[in-house]
Structures are given as structure tokens and as C-alpha cells.
Amino acid sequence: MTRIDASAFLGRWPFRPIEGTVAGLTRMMRANDISHTLVSPFEGLFYADPEPANEELLRQIARRRNPSRRPAGKLWAAPILNLRIADWREQVKALARNPQVRAVLVAPTFHGYEVSACGEAARVAASHGLALMVQVRLEDERHHSPILDLPAASVKEIVSVAASVPKARIVISAARLVEVLQVAPRASRLGNLWFGISHFDGLECIQRACQAVGAKRLLFSTSWPFFYAKSGVLKVEEAEVAVPWRGAVFGDNARRAFALK
């Protein structure tokens, strides 16, 4: 069963001593039998202009592709956009030329704009064949540093964005199960919307999400190195769901969401 991790990070998280390196990510993928990972740079969340962080991410992925030292597993890039940067559309256009880029990630609360602005980003990303990932949160709100005391992005508003741009492929990253359940009636009718499961938790969380929005709408994701990746794997493995559903969550859905071959 193919496992595609729909969200991991490289770089340093500034509020805890954790760092995502290519070597660490490779070890994690091997240990968890993950064949592909969509990866974004932590620094892109914090730099005013994420472009240098994206450049570094793409350099690291390109270096890893050197056949002489190519390890198991494949990395795809999901660079980060700040929609308050005037030339973000040009950035999308340039990023789309890189065959390693399958999506762009926006983080409205980190960069200080309304979720509704993601509609235009979804249209532009779709016009270049890329999926749009919208980061709801990363850290448990109870643990925020005073200088990063951010609310979560509204999942309800992201669903509205997806409904308004049916040609775009939109992935909601790091929503909690309760937030998904609240939007389930509408979200389950949208064929262009997926949810990463990294922040789902609670007894039967995967079963409940499958029942609420359908197994086709869920993507296996780890939020590594922020979270232990094995926690994401075991959530899906322990779920009392049909084997085809498990396969859909682990990999089949991601192929559609990110147009992976």
C-alpha cells in the first residue's frame, strides 16, 4: 500500500528545538514505509518574504535527486506563499516551472490576511497546474509563544473558498477533527477539497472523518518533524475501516489531490 505524506517540513521551528533535515526526513520515510512526501520550509512561515526559504528547499530537494546519492523515497515541494507580497503571482508562475513543485502552501494567520484572499491564490495555482494547501495551524494553541499567539484559520471559510473555485485543488492542512465535522455536510459535496489528517485525534478519529466527509477526502499527513510521524501512520493503521478506504487515505487520494504520476 503506497504511503504519501501530504505534509512535512524542512528547516527549524523557532519555538522548540526541532529541525527537519533531508537526512532525518529520509530516515523517517524509510522507517514508516513512506514513498513520497510533500515538503515545505518552516522558515517560509516566518520570513516576511518566503522566497529565500523556498529557494533553499528546492536546492535541498534538487541535491537529494543526485542519482549518485539518491536515497529511497521521493520528495515533492510545496513552497510557501505570502499573499501580502506584491509579486506572489509571479512567484507561483516561476515555481510551477520546477517539476518538483506540486503545490503551494499559504498560511493566512501566519502572514496576516483574510482566508478569503486564498480564493485568488487557488485560481492562480490552478491555472499553473498546482494544488493550493492552506495551513490552519501547526502548534496546539495552548502552547503558543506570546509573539505567535495566532488563531487557527477558519476551516469553514476555506471550504467556502474551495466551493467558489471548483477548478482548483485545495488541501486543508492541520485542521482538527472537530473542525472537519462542523463543515462536513458541505465539504463532502466538494470534489476539489481534501483534508490532511496530521492534527486529527481522538478515539476513532479516522473512522469518524471517513463517515463525515468520505474516505476520498482524507490525506495521510504527518506534520513531521513537528509531530512523531509514526503517530500519523498508526492512526490510519488502527482505524476500523475497509482496506480500500485505508489505501485511499494512505496514498490514492494524494495522487489526485497533487496530480502525482
Added chain:
Amino acid sequence: MIIDFHAHPGYGKDIATLREEFPPAARAAERCGVRWICLNAIADWSESPNPKAVREGNDAVLSLMASYPDRVLGFCYVNPRYPAQALKEIDRCVVGEGMAGIKLWVACKASDRRVDAIARRAAQLGVPILQHAWYVRRGGLRGESVPADVAAMAKRHPRTMIVMAHLTGAGERGLRDIAPYPNLHVDISGGEPEAGMVELAVKLLGAERVLFGTDTPIRSYGATLGKVLEADLTGGERELILFGNARRLLRRRLGR
């Protein structure tokens, strides 16, 4: 074998609902290789439940102990704001019915003197106390303990075995608060599976003071088990966390 040191039967407030809610947890535990589930019902989930609500919650756990004799170990929840009733309830549930431990939540802080009689009774009976704690950066409940409160309790009661719940909520500061007290442990339940926390707990406390617990149904078995299986530990450390330490603390109930 794995022992889940920290679980709840469900979100319900009465025996019937809790009995209905528990079977999925038992199935999930079995799929993850969990042999024993230490169950506590926090009465009606109010911060300071009255003695009647406390008894009803414990009755639900007793009922599940009877239905799952080879799977469920009961923990007796008590409210220290009702000291006499708390001791009476401990005698009813631990001495009389064979519950394996005592649970304290957020009725008052662990450093409160009203907890002393309960801690002394736990030591006399040779059963552990599971005490909630969290360093909440915003919000938080009036009687909610922080790890420093639990450390104060452990210092006053060195013969009482205490397990502080919620490693992720404690964070590095909480671990340093409790490190000087060898009778004080931490469980890994609750919170998100933030990488590195289990290794940090082992580094600061030693593996013999870290226990596996889920806080189910609030958290899932898979997510919590993943914390231990991915953490950079030796096989021996992993075994201590998953069952060795719990078996030692529960020896009165499980034997040696």
C-alpha cells in the same frame, strides 16, 4: 504487553452512556496490543463534582471492571474539596472493590492541603495517584494544577506513588519541576504527538519514571503509541514506558 495508565470510558455522564461508549475504546486498545486499560471517570466532567456525581462516575468504572475483568483496571476519582467523602469513596472503591489507583483532576490544585489526607491514604494502601497537570499558556481552570503543584505534593508525600498526567502539557519546564522527586512520574497522555518530548522526559527523569497513557477517548491509541515507537529509545526503555513502570506501580493489583 502494554498498559494504558490513563483512559476514560467516554464523554458521558451516566453509567448507561459510559457503558455504551467504552467498547470502541476496548477494541482500539486490543488492535494496538494494549493488555490493561486503567479507567477513570471524572464524574460529570464538572470541575468540582459533588459526592453523588463522584460515586456515579466510579460506579460506571466498577461496572466496566465487572464486564471486562481481564482488561479494565479501575481508578477511583475523588474530589478533595469533600475530604471526608473522598476518603470514604477510596475505601469503597479501592479497598472494597479492588480499584487499582486514585485519580485527581481539577477540583483543587495538587499543592492544596486538602489533598494531603488522600495522598497519605494512597501511600497506606500502596496505590498510585494519577494527577492532572498542564502548563497552560492561556485560559486554564481555577483549580488546575501546574507541574510545580504536583512537585509540591510529591515533596510532602515521598512515600506516595504519583503519576503526573500529560507530558506535552508539562513541557521541559514541567519536567524540570518534578525531576527532583523520585516518587513522581509522568504519563505521555494527552496533547498532540509533539516530536522529541518522550526523549526529553527520558533524559530528564529516566525511563523508569515515564508511563504510557492515552487519555482516550480524547486522544487515539495510534497517535499515542506512535510517540513511543518513534522516539529514539532503547528497547529496554520502550518496555519500561509501555508496561514495566505501570506494572511496578500497580503491583498491589497485578502482583509482582
